[in-house]
Amino acid sequence: MSQTVTPIPTSWVGPLRLSGEVTGEQEVPLATYETPLWPSVGRSARVSRLVDDGIRVTIVDERMTRSSLFVARTAADAVAAGSALTARFDDLAAIVAAQSRFARLIDVHTEVVGNLLFVRFALTTGDASGHNMTTLAAETFIDHVLAWHPELEYGSISGNYCSDKKATAVNGILGRGRSAVAEILIPAAVVADQLRSSAQRIADLNVRKNLVGSTIAGALRSANAHYANMLLAFYLATGQDAANIVEASQGITYAEVRGEGDLYFSCTLPNLIVGTVGNGKDLPFVDEVLTRLGCREERSSGGNARRLAALIAATVLCGELSLLAAQTNHKELMASHLVLERKAGGRR
Template identity: 80%
Template sequence: MSAEFTPIPLRWVGPLRLTGDVEAEQEVPLATYESPLWPSVGRGARISRLVDDGIRVTVVDERMTRSSLFVADTAAAAVAASRAIIARFDELSAAVSERSRHAKLIDLDTEVVGNLLYLRFALTTGDASGHNMVTFAAETLMERVLSWHPELSYGSISGNYCTDKKATAVNGILGRGRNVIAEILIPADLVERQLRSSAQRIVDLNVQKNLVGSTIAGALRSANAHYANMLLAFYLATGQDAANIVEGSQGFTWAEVRGEGDLYFSCTLPHLIVGTVGNGKDLPAVDDALARLGCRDERPSGENARRLAGLIAATVLCGELSLLAAQTNPGELMQSHLLLERRKDSTK
């Protein structure tokens, strides 16, 4: 069966200026039907070039997880098995290394519910997002555990304690994907001239909208305006599994007034599930985009994916900053959308 393709408008935006764990002045690709996203991210990118340090990126952690489910006869048996398995962590780690050059077991968490035993394996996966790599590793580990503990039986290769493509708390608490923070310090005069706002108004709106508004809406470990918009556009342009915007969009926007009206603004994205190798990355347009982003360079394993995650986090900051600033001014958001749509209609 031959594949068919749906065209999605794509535009390169920027460049963005990044420092910290990613040093770059880089344009980024955004594939979206929501065309106002391009100038919105572009405004944030322009501000990053007007600030000496640009957007500072910090990669906090990286791991991919798979939770496997085992069934015991009793809770006591499940707990006893979990303790014995944890004690043999080094043997489990060696079993993974025997089967894979790139996957490395770095952590193991357990949860027992009744007679059900959940083992949450965390691995580093090089430049891959790691979905298939951790599943393959989990199969190896399940075989090893079942050979040690005949009192356990197979439940499922994935027991939903991972957690993949679902909004949960566990990914933020224990980690899954690449945890990245992007931050910028914008002088007061730039806030006024480029964003037509003030640091105090943006800080107040972030508290009232992103923090309080998200809380009363029942948001789960998330307080932001629209991370999903930038993530989906970037994911589609670079061959990522787009369904991972579910957990990827769980993140936190924080802002403070510094000095004489300067704006400190940050976006924390605790679980970006992205990679530069693997399924979808061999498509010509995707391969070209990754090469243009500098994510096809010869680097130690994992560094290209960290660069990609840093670029994504900085892009999210640009779009988040621009939208919040617009929403401090009555009517600006809708006026901008209408203006862009009218321009598009006039070209038909």
């Protein structure tokens, strides 16, 4: 098997002014072929520096999940086994703690379909995204569960109720990864001067495009313009598993007019699956980037990953705000793309 390195244009954008989980100003890296993303995110980063608190990010929750599948003879057997398992939470938690310095069991959720028993384990995993950590824990759980319940048979170590790299409702409801909310309150004059729009126009467009438009399209727990753009660029720059943008891009943009035309704008991202240790994080360029982001500091378990998640959420807000503001003005989006891509040497 031969390996090659694929170059991806990368630029540091900002700085963003931040408060909440992260305070101060921080530039962020975006690796993308969609180079107009850099000035677009940069425009809202400039807006954040004109606001006292900048972008405030709150980490709501953090966990990684794996759902194992067991096969019972009947639905009644599956329900009884599921109830018995949830009652043995302390035993399951002790199993996790004995095999890992960082993994801790925080939740067990069961679902029964016919004679199939799905058991969804949720763990905190320190600074790791936790894919392998939870899979190892699930593998150990399976051995114990089958010993405790000989009436069950092994189905699969992963039963898709996790749910990994798929757009599902369960992750938003029960949680998977870091859940973050980024928000900003922008004075009316700044909205007009920097975004060439108004709070009312942006709020109206958000309802009509992101909420109504996404609903008639059949979006699943998602109402945003383009979270995936910023997520992929940030994931590639920091050594993340890029396939996780499938669920990470499920999020909701919210906007409202406050006071005398000020704009409250927020992005809620319930499924940010990121880590600062683990596979890919030891690559020289990734280590350099994470160091520059302040994600190689001595912090409590999970602190560096929470910082990274907060920076990503703030970056998503910047890109989302800039795009929506541009789309309130007829022809601005395409005109901007043409100018920026021609400057970069693109041909159209």
